[in-house]
Amino acid sequence: MSEAAILIEGLSKVYQGGKQAVTDLNLRIPRGSIYGLLGPNGAGKSTTINVLAGLVRKTAGRVSIWGFDIDQDPLNARASIGIVPQEIFFDPFFTPFETLEVYAGLFGIPKHKRRTMELLEAVHLEDKAFSHARSLSGGMKRRLLVAKAMVASPPVLVLDEPTAGVDIELRQQLWSYVKKLNDQGVTIVLTTHYLEEAEQLCDRIAIINHGHLVTDQPTRELLDMAGDKSMDVVLRQPMEVLPSDVSDWLARYHHDVSAEMVNPTRLHIRYDKKKITAGDILTVIEQAGLAIVDVSTHEADLEDVFLRLTKNNPEASLT
Numbered sequence: 001m002s003e004a005a006i007l008i009e010g011l012s013k014v015y016q017g018g019k020q021a022v023t024d025l026n027l028r029i030p031r032g033s034i035y036g037l038l039g040p041n042g043a044g045k046s047t048t049i050n051v052l053a054g055l056v057r058k059t060a061g062r063v064s065i066w067g068f069d070i071d072q073d074p075l076n077a078r079a080s081i082g083i084v085p086q087e088i089f090f091d092p093f094f095t096p097f098e099t100l101e102v103y104a105g106l107f108g109i110p111k112h113k114r115r116t117m118e119l120l121e122a123v124h125l126e127d128k129a130f131s132h133a134r135s136l137s138g139g140m141k142r143r144l145l146v147a148k149a150m151v152a153s154p155p156v157l158v159l160d161e162p163t164a165g166v167d168i169e170l171r172q173q174l175w176s177y178v179k180k181l182n183d184q185g186v187t188i189v190l191t192t193h194y195l196e197e198a199e200q201l202c203d204r205i206a207i208i209n210h211g212h213l214v215t216d217q218p219t220r221e222l223l224d225m226a227g228d229k230s231m232d233v234v235l236r237q238p239m240e241v242l243p244s245d246v247s248d249w250l251a252r253y254h255h256d257v258s259a260e261m262v263n264p265t266r267l268h269i270r271y272d273k274k275k276i277t278a279g280d281i282l283t284v285i286e287q288a289g290l291a292i293v294d295v296s297t298h299e300a301d302l303e304d305v306f307l308r309l310t311k312n313n314p315e316a317s318l319t
C-alpha cells in the first residue's frame with residue numbers, strides 16, 4: 001500500500017477541563033485525493049485539523065504527514081502541509097503581496113524561487129496585490145489565506161470550512177482552483193458544512209460525530225450504501241385505503257418497500273433500489289386499477305446519509 005498523505009492512528013484529545021473532543025480516531029488519507037472530513041458542529045473536526053497544524057497538542061495517538069511523524073519530525077511534517085484556517089487573521093497593514101513575501105521568508109524560500117504573483121493570480125487577487133489587506137472583502141481575505149497556505153508548495157492542503165460565508169460565484173472560483181491544485185497532485189483535505197459541495201468535490205469522505213469516526217469510504221460507495229430511493233405517486237381518484245392487491249404486495253416485500261398515504265391522492269413510497277425498481281411499483285399500482293397522474297422520484301443524497309449516520313446516534317453504522 002502506498003504511503004498515506006496523512007495517517008492518524010488512535011488520536012484522542014481531552015481539553016483542559018475534561019472535554020473529550022476526539023476519541024481513538026483512525027484515518028488514512030490517500031495521496032492525491034480530495035478528502036472530506038464531515039461532522040455536525042462540535043464533532044471534533046477543527047480539533048483534528050489543529051493537531052495536524054501543530055496548534056493543539058494531542059492527548060494520545062500517532063499522526064504523520066507525508067510520512068513524517070509530527071512528534072519525531074515536526075519540521076518536515078509542518079512543511080508538508082498548508083492549512084487554511086476557519087478564522088481570518090492578517091496583519092492589516094500588509095498588502096497581499098507583502099503577506100505572501102513575508103510568509104515565504106519565514107519558510108526560508110529564496111527570492112528567485114518565490115511564486116508570489118503566480119499565487120495571487122491563481123486566487124484572482126492580482127489587482128489587489130498592493131492594496132492594504134484591511135481593504136479586502138471577506139471573500140478576498142479567504143482567497144489570500146489559500147494563497148498563503150500554498151506559499152511553500154506543500155503536498156497537502158487542508159481547508160477548514162473555506163467557503164463559509166462566501167458567495168456562490170466566489171465559491172465556484174475557489175473550488176476550481178482547489179481542483180486545479182488537485183490535478184497537479186496536491187492532496188486536499190476539507191471540512192465543509194455544504195454537503196452538496198462535499199458530494200461533488202470529494203472522492204472520499206469521513207464522517208465524525210462526538211469525536212468518533214462513524215464512516216470513512218469512497219463518496220460513491222457512501223451514497224450507494226444509503227440504498228433508499230423514494231417515489232411520490234399522485235393518483236387520479238382519491239381513496240380511503242390502499243387496494244388489497246397493493247397492500248398485500250407491500251406486506252410481502254415489507255423489508256424492501258414501504259408506503260404512506262400523504263393524502264387521499266398522494267402516496268409516498270420508500271424502496272431499496274437494489275431490490276425493487278420504480279417500474280415494479282408502478283406496475284403493482286396500475287394492476288390494482290389505480291390511474292396515475294404524476295410520479296417523481298428522489299435519490300438519497302449525502303444529506304440523507306449524513307443525517308441517518310449522525311442523528312442521535314454517535315456510533316451508528318450503515319450496515
Ligand SMILES: Nc1ncnc2c1ncn2[C@@H]1O[C@H](COP(=O)(O)OP(=O)(O)OP(=O)(O)O)[C@@H](O)[C@H]1O
Nearest residue numbers: 015016019021039040041042043044045046047048
Ligand atoms: N480549547 C477548547 N477547550 C475546551 N473545549 C474545546 C476547545 N476547543 C473545542 N472544544 C470542544 O471540543 C468539541 C469539538 O470541537 P471542534 O471545534 O473540534 O468541533 P468541530 O467539529 O470543528 O465543530 P464546528 O463545525 O462547530 O467547527 C466541542 O465540544 C468543543 O466545544
